[in-house]
Amino acid sequence: MAAEGQSIDALSQFALTPIAAGFTNSNLYMLVAGAGISALMLIGMRSRARVPGRLQSLAEVSYEFVYGLVRDQIGHEGKKFFPFVFTLFMFILFGNMLGMLPYAFTFTSHIAVTFTLALVVFVLVTAVALAIHGLHFFSYFFPEGAPKALAPLIIPIEVISYLSRVVSLSVRLFANMVAGHVMLKVFATFVVMMGSAGALGLLGAVAPLAINVALVGFEFLVAFLQAYVFAVLTCIYLHDAVHLH
Amino acid sequence: MPQLDFANPLLLTQVFWLLVIFGALYVLVSKVALPPVATMLEERAAAIAADLERARALKAEADAAMAEAEREQAKARAQAQAELRATIDAAKAEAAKAEAELARRLAAQLDEAERRIAEARAQAMAAIEQVAAEAAGAATARLIGVAPDEAAVREAVGAALAARQG
Numbered sequence: 192m193a194a195e196g197q198s199i200d201a202l203s204q205f206a207l208t209p210i211a212a213g214f215t216n217s218n219l220y221m222l223v224a225g226a227g228i229s230a231l232m233l234i235g236m237r238s239r240a241r242v243p244g245r246l247q248s249l250a251e252v253s254y255e256f257v258y259g260l261v262r263d264q265i266g267h268e269g270k271k272f273f274p275f276v277f278t279l280f281m282f283i284l285f286g287n288m289l290g291m292l293p294y295a296f297t298f299t300s301h302i303a304v305t306f307t308l309a310l311v312v313f314v315l316v317t318a319v320a321l322a323i324h325g326l327h328f329f330s331y332f333f334p335e336g337a338p339k340a341l342a343p344l345i346i347p348i349e350v351i352s353y354l355s356r357v358v359s360l361s362v363r364l365f366a367n368m369v370a371g372h373v374m375l376k377v378f379a380t381f382v383v384m385m386g387s388a389g390a391l392g393l394l395g396a397v398a399p400l401a402i403n404v405a406l407v408g409f410e411f412l413v414a415f416l417q418a419y420v421f422a423v424l425t426c427i428y429l430h431d432a433v434h435l436h
Numbered sequence: 437m438p439q440l441d442f443a444n445p446l447l448l449t450q451v452f453w454l455l456v457i458f459g460a461l462y463v464l465v466s467k468v469a470l471p472p473v474a475t476m477l478e479e480r481a482a483a484i485a486a487d488l489e490r491a492r493a494l495k496a497e498a499d500a501a502m503a504e505a506e507r508e509q510a511k512a513r514a515q516a517q518a519e520l521r522a523t524i525d526a527a528k529a530e531a532a533k534a535e536a537e538l539a540r541r542l543a544a545q546l547d548e549a550e551r552r553i554a555e556a557r558a559q560a561m562a563a564i565e566q567v568a569a570e571a572a573g574a575a576t577a578r579l580i581g582v583a584p585d586e587a588a589v590r591e592a593v594g595a596a597l598a599a600r601q602g
Contacts, residue, residue: 206438213449221454225461232469239476241483254473274466281465282458298454301439307451311458369439 201376205300205369217298224285224298228278253281257422264426268433275315276429279308280422287368287414291407299417300368302361309361312425320432331435360424367417371410378403561597568593 207215235250243251257277261269283299290297298304320328332349333342381399385392441447569590577583 202437207444207446207450209446209449213446214453215446215450217450218453218457221457225457225464228461229464229469232465232473236469236472236476239472241480251473251477254470254477274470275462277470278458278462278465282461298450301447301450303439303447303451304454307454308458311455365439 199377199380201373201380204296204372204376207301216296217301217304220286220289220296220298221282224282224289227285227289228281253277257281260422261426264423265430265433269426269429272319272426272429276422276425279312279425280418283308283364283421284415284418287418288411290368290372291410291414297368297372299364300372302365305361305365306357308364308421309357312360312428313357316425316428316432319429320435323433324435328435331431356424356428360421364417364421367413371406371413375403375406375410378406565590565593565597568597 207217209215210219231246231253232250235246238244238247240247254277257280258273260280261273261276265272286297286299289295290299320331332346332353334345334349337345378399382396382403385396385399388395438444439447569586572593573584573586573589576589
């Protein structure tokens with residue numbers, strides 16, 4: 192799916208193809224990500240050495256990284272959300288990282304996927320808030336001490352900002368992954384197009400190739416960062432749900 | 437953009453499988469994968485804490501033993517010094533006693549010697565008086581032909597000797 196007839200086709204990499212029973216190539220990579228996470232944790236912790244080896248260190252570092260995140264953001268009550276945040280972070284991280292492999296499908300580049308994940312977070316956060324605070328939860332939409340006269344203005348704004356968490360959470364991840372992969376594809380296509388245009392073109396292909404090399408490094412950063420941002424925001428929302436402000 | 441092609445049924449089935457896979461992963465991670473890590477980390481933290489605690493106890497023990505040894509050493513040094521001082525004092529007393537004894541003996545000998553000298557002198561004096569009296573009597577008889585009274589001569593000689601002796 193490189194340069195087809197001198198046109199740049201940057202979007203076909205996101206096309207879903209069915210495998211069986213509505214199971215798509217995207218879901219295949221989700222399965223691979225899940226298997227990778229399970230393998231890391233289960234094989235890594237198999238030896239249970241007091242002085243850990245490489246894989247065990249990686250498993251423990253992942254654990255402690257997310258655990259530190261949850262503890263710092265949510266506090267002591269955050270412990271019970273740790274498995275969820277861990278799963279979410281690792282799932283997105285593995286999805287983003289798997290997407291960096293050539294020919295791999297990046298399932299986090301699908302708004303349907305990121306929106307679903309954001310919706311899961313949203314539902315969880317709202318459910319937790321309602322379970323802990325009951326109807327008092329709705330005071331979240333009207334800050335204490337604000338003038339009553341402003342209520343018609345403040346409450347819709349707060350509600351919209353609360354609801355828009357789902358959108359911002361999902362679009363941020365989706366847009367980052369799409370933009371990165373489109374850029375990689377575009378510059379890679381440049382390399383192919385120029386490389387096939389004679390000796391001078393071959394020379395000219397060096398620049399987009401160099402850019403692509405830099406972009407790959409940058410995309411690895413983004414892959415980690417976006418998983419981290421998703422997890423941090425989830426923790427912050429959970430903190431709000433637990434503590435209300 | 438394939439992601440926004442909502443007419444594609446695969447978009448929905450993808451979400452369905454996402455929920456299935458994510459849910460299964462959540463269960464697997466929370467029930468199977470994470471607990472061993474938690475126990476592992478707890479065990480390690482406990483082991484490190486225990487090791488540190490033991491090290492601290494051993495250090496305290498070593499410090500106590502060290503202090504004890506130092507105390508023992510100080511005690512031994514003090515004892516040795518006391519003994520040394522006692523020995524020196526005893527030796528000094530012994531020496532002083534010996535010196536006093538020597539001085540006493542010397543003084544006694546001196547006295548004895550002086551007494552003997554005085555005695556000898558007295559004898560010598562007595563002998564001189566006798567000789568002098570005889571000589572004076574003989575000389576007088578020779579000169580004047582008259583033998584003087586022996587007692588008077590002796591008295592005169594005695595007086596003369598006493599004057600000379602001052």
